[in-house]
Amino acid sequence: MFDLQGFGPMLLLGAWMTVQVALTAAFFGILLGLGVALMKLSNSRIARLLGDIYTTVLRGVPILVVILLFYFGAISGVNAIARSLGHTQFIDLSAFVAGTAALSLAFGAYATEVFRGAFQAIPKGQIEAARAVGMSRFTAFRRVSLPQVWRLALPGLGNIFLVILKETALVSVIGLEELMRKTEYAVGFTRQPFTFFLFAALLYLAMTIVAMVVLQQLEKRANRGIVRGVGA
Amino acid sequence: MNFQVIIDSLPRLLNGALVTLELVALAALAGFVLALFIALARLSRNPLLWMPAYGFIFFFRGTPLLVQIFLIYYGLSQFPEVRASVLWPVLREPYWCALIAFSLNTSAYTAEIMRGAIQAVPRGQIEAAMATGMSRLTRLRRVVLPQAMRIGLPAYSNEVILLVKASSLASTVTLMDITGTARTISSVNYMPVELLTTAALIYLTINFLLTRAFKVLEHLISGETRAAVNDPLMAAGLNTPEAMKKIQVK
Numbered sequence: 001m002f003d004l005q006g007f008g009p010m011l012l013l014g015a016w017m018t019v020q021v022a023l024t025a026a027f028f029g030i031l032l033g034l035g036v037a038l039m040k041l042s043n044s045r046i047a048r049l050l051g052d053i054y055t056t057v058l059r060g061v062p063i064l065v066v067i068l069l070f071y072f073g074a075i076s077g078v079n080a081i082a083r084s085l086g087h088t089q090f091i092d093l094s095a096f097v098a099g100t101a102a103l104s105l106a107f108g109a110y111a112t113e114v115f116r117g118a119f120q121a122i123p124k125g126q127i128e129a130a131r132a133v134g135m136s137r138f139t140a141f142r143r144v145s146l147p148q149v150w151r152l153a154l155p156g157l158g159n160i161f162l163v164i165l166k167e168t169a170l171v172s173v174i175g176l177e178e179l180m181r182k183t184e185y186a187v188g189f190t191r192q193p194f195t196f197f198l199f200a201a202l203l204y205l206a207m208t209i210v211a212m213v214v215l216q217q218l219e220k221r222a223n224r225g226i227v228r229g230v231g232a
Numbered sequence: 233m234n235f236q237v238i239i240d241s242l243p244r245l246l247n248g249a250l251v252t253l254e255l256v257a258l259a260a261l262a263g264f265v266l267a268l269f270i271a272l273a274r275l276s277r278n279p280l281l282w283m284p285a286y287g288f289i290f291f292f293r294g295t296p297l298l299v300q301i302f303l304i305y306y307g308l309s310q311f312p313e314v315r316a317s318v319l320w321p322v323l324r325e326p327y328w329c330a331l332i333a334f335s336l337n338t339s340a341y342t343a344e345i346m347r348g349a350i351q352a353v354p355r356g357q358i359e360a361a362m363a364t365g366m367s368r369l370t371r372l373r374r375v376v377l378p379q380a381m382r383i384g385l386p387a388y389s390n391e392v393i394l395l396v397k398a399s400s401l402a403s404t405v406t407l408m409d410i411t412g413t414a415r416t417i418s419s420v421n422y423m424p425v426e427l428l429t430t431a432a433l434i435y436l437t438i439n440f441l442l443t444r445a446f447k448v449l450e451h452l453i454s455g456e457t458r459a460a461v462n463d464p465l466m467a468a469g470l471n472t473p474e475a476m477k478k479i480q481v482k
Contacts, residue, residue, distance in 0.1 A: 056436075057432070057436065060393075060397075060435060060436040060439040060440065061397070061432040061435050061436060062396075062397040062398070062399075062400035062411065062435060063397070064400045064401060064403070064404075064411060065400055065411055065414075065428055065431055065432050065435065066432075068411075068415070068424065068428050069424075069425065069428040069429065069432065072418070072424035072425060072428065073424070073425045073428070076424070076425060166294075166295065166296040166297070167296070168296075169296035169297075169298040169299060170296075170298060170401075172298070173404060180296070180298060180299065187306065191310075192310055193302070193303075193306035193307045193309065193310050194303065194306075194307035194308065194310040194311065195310065197299055197302050197303045197306065197307045198303060198307065200299055201291070201295040201296075201299045201300070201303065204294065204295045204296055204299060205290075205291070205294045205295055208294045208295075209294075
């Protein structure tokens with residue numbers, strides 16, 4: 001159906017980069033989301049305010065703008081520091097770092113809300129029981145809340161991952177050679193935009209399907225031993 | 233931060249905001265109408281209807297919007313038939329291509345929201361409507377859709393916010409929306425941080441106002457539900473379909 005004119009391996013290489021960007025963003029985004037969720041649930045007013053500002057801004061601004069801001073902002077920041085240190089050459093920041101950082105921040109903002117809901121879904125009685133047997137607040141968090149949060153947050157995190165996987169295409173705008181960028185090269189060479197963009201679309205679909213299957217398995221694993229209510 | 237640059241470029245950025253709002257409004261409108269048909273097709277038992285609807289939704293929700301825009305803007309020109317057709321003056325313009333891509337994309341998401349909302353209308357009400365002799369269309373118009381609208385509105389307001397953010401991709405096909413204007417100006421004056429930050433603030437403002445507007449709309453169309461606060465069943469939280477089921481079982 002598709003005559004890729006020898007561009008197949010290059011596109012697959014791009015797809016591999018897309019997967020790497022998405023997984024890296026998911027890793028840092030989950031850590032970030034967990035941290036900010038705890039800030040939002042804490043008693044400190046400042047921590048809550050900072051958490052609120054973070055999620056409001058990152059969820060209200062297009063990811064494309066965040067990516068561009070990171071790319072250009074970090075470049076001018078790094079170069080300003082380098083200049084003040086007597087460095088005269090222009091330093092280019094890797095598109096991978098800027099793009100992944102922006103996507104991690106976006107992932108983290110959505111993950112914050114998911115984790116917050118997950119922590120709140122843990123029955124209060126369990127924490128009280130843990131405290132009653134003499135666990136410190138931190139031990140109760142580590143031993144009782146945290147192991148359950150993963151299970152409760154997984155469906156929400158999975159949805160965010162599927163969104164971020166598609167948003168990685170935007171990193172091509174700052175020149176990272178992921179699937180979209182590689183496709184543009186192939187289009188420039190072959191003058192067959194429809195064939196190649198459609199092929200890229202199908203690769204994204206395939207990645208989405210694989211991600212969905214993996215997430216399903218993860219959910220199954222996280223829910224082992226849990227008996228679901230018949231009515232629920 | 234150079235504030236003079238921000239003040240100087242604000243008029244052009246706000247002009248870009250008009251382009252963004254226009255794209256969002258038109259795409260939301262076209263997407264909504266299209267979604268209604270897709271959702272109904274998706275809910276149909278006829279495989280000739282639900283299978284294409286399912287495929288459409290799957291494709292547009294499973295691929296990046298950027299690919300969809302490029303497929304329409306760059307992709308269609310691959311075919312000489314398209315270039316020779318009467319539609320070419322439209323499909324040649326980045327504005328229309330972006331608008332078509334946004335409309336199709338949002339219609340896929342909106343169709344799923346509508347499907348969920350339509351299915352959430354309690355079965356008993358539809359049976360009651362059938363029992364009083366309403367036709368399929370009357371049932372849809374008088375019973376199902378008004379309630380589905382209420383159920384689906386919160387999710388739909390999220391979708392519109394997502395559309396505002398997604399519209400920033402118009403800048404990738406040279407349109408001068410908020411992001412496009414910020415990128416163009418900063419490519420001339422080399423002040424990307426100032427311009428992109430201002431662009432971000434404009435998006436935040438738009439989304440904040442939209443969220444508020446939808447809250448008001450939700451309040452307006454939930455009149456009857458709010459009046460039911462005086463209803464003892466409602467006060468006890470027993471008027472939900474699940475609670476009703478439990479009461480019946482007992």
